[in-house]
Amino acid sequence: MPTLFLFGASEGGLFDFDATLPLMAVQVVLLTFILNALFFKPVGKVVEEREDYVNTSRAEAKKKIAEVERLETELKDQLKEARLEAQKVILEAEQDSENLYKEALALATSEANASREKARREIDSQRDEALNQLKGEADNLGDLIIERLLAKK
């Protein structure tokens, strides 16, 4: 092994190259393989598995959030439809009740009119009858008065 003597000593020195160099290189290469097997591979596996797990979990969560949002909008739409429906039903019911009221009113009015008419007609006929009767009686009385006056003479 060539030895450099840079600092004057006959043996040793700071720049004393010898078989330490290649042996150290071999040692470091061996250490690389050992650390690869004991450290880099297993730890890398665990870290990457966790990264995968986190990524898939996040993707799943995002999917779920999207699903929830979709359902929410769907429900909101349904709610809106139901509200419109209810309003329509209320409007219809109001109209129905109004119609019924109007019908009933019209019926009642016409009935009242009819009975009034009937009553009036009855009154008329009875009055006519009474008038005729009175007229007949007046005639009779006139006749009687005339007869009596004539008889006195």
Place this chain on the structure above:
Amino acid sequence: MGFLPFVFPFAELEVGQHLYWQIGNLRIHGQVFMTSWLLIGALLALVVIGTKKMERDPKGVQNLLEFLWDYIRDLARTQIGEKVYRDWMPFIGTLFLFIFVSNWGGALVPWKLIELPSGELGAPTADINTTVALALLVSLSYFYAGLSNKGLRYFEYYVHPTPIMLPFKIVEDFTKPLSLSFRLFGNILADELVVAVLVFLVPLVLPVPVMFLGLFTSAIQALIFATLAAYYIGEAVEEHH
């Protein structure tokens, strides 16, 4: 004794001294390997404890490991790019973790309590052999990354955007490992020396802020080394249009 004998003739600074181990006809710096094995052992123990029972809801050490993993992934991804960062993440991460535990281990563990027959224990990254080894590994990997990703088209990089760049790019291939290794080596060694000298001169209070500064530098150096390594690899695999 050291390289500062005339400045601090009474200092017990053992700079440039090594504990040599003889393996066949190879000589290695024993203190570097002793500390690096201890620190690598601590790192591996932490990793083993943290990955023993991993759950989707992280607890305790798993949190720390996942934080480190995330940090290294971000570093690799921003520098290398989305396409190939996975291939290089272990290498960048190992560089970062190894340099980080070496720097902090060198600064935090009271190695001085252990007496060696020669040299002293300290940060493995304060030895030029370690930093050059790491820097050469980076060089090899960015060549490999470029060639394996783009084949021979990798060499278009040398004449991009104009052929005038060719000599500069070739020089860059040498300056990259040089600057990488010397930056780390210089910073960590300087930190150790400053702390040692201050402790020697003023043993109380004064070295503490410098030690904190040293911890900060150590962390920054680990980050710089890893970031530059990732940047070089990213530069090599980048598609020019």
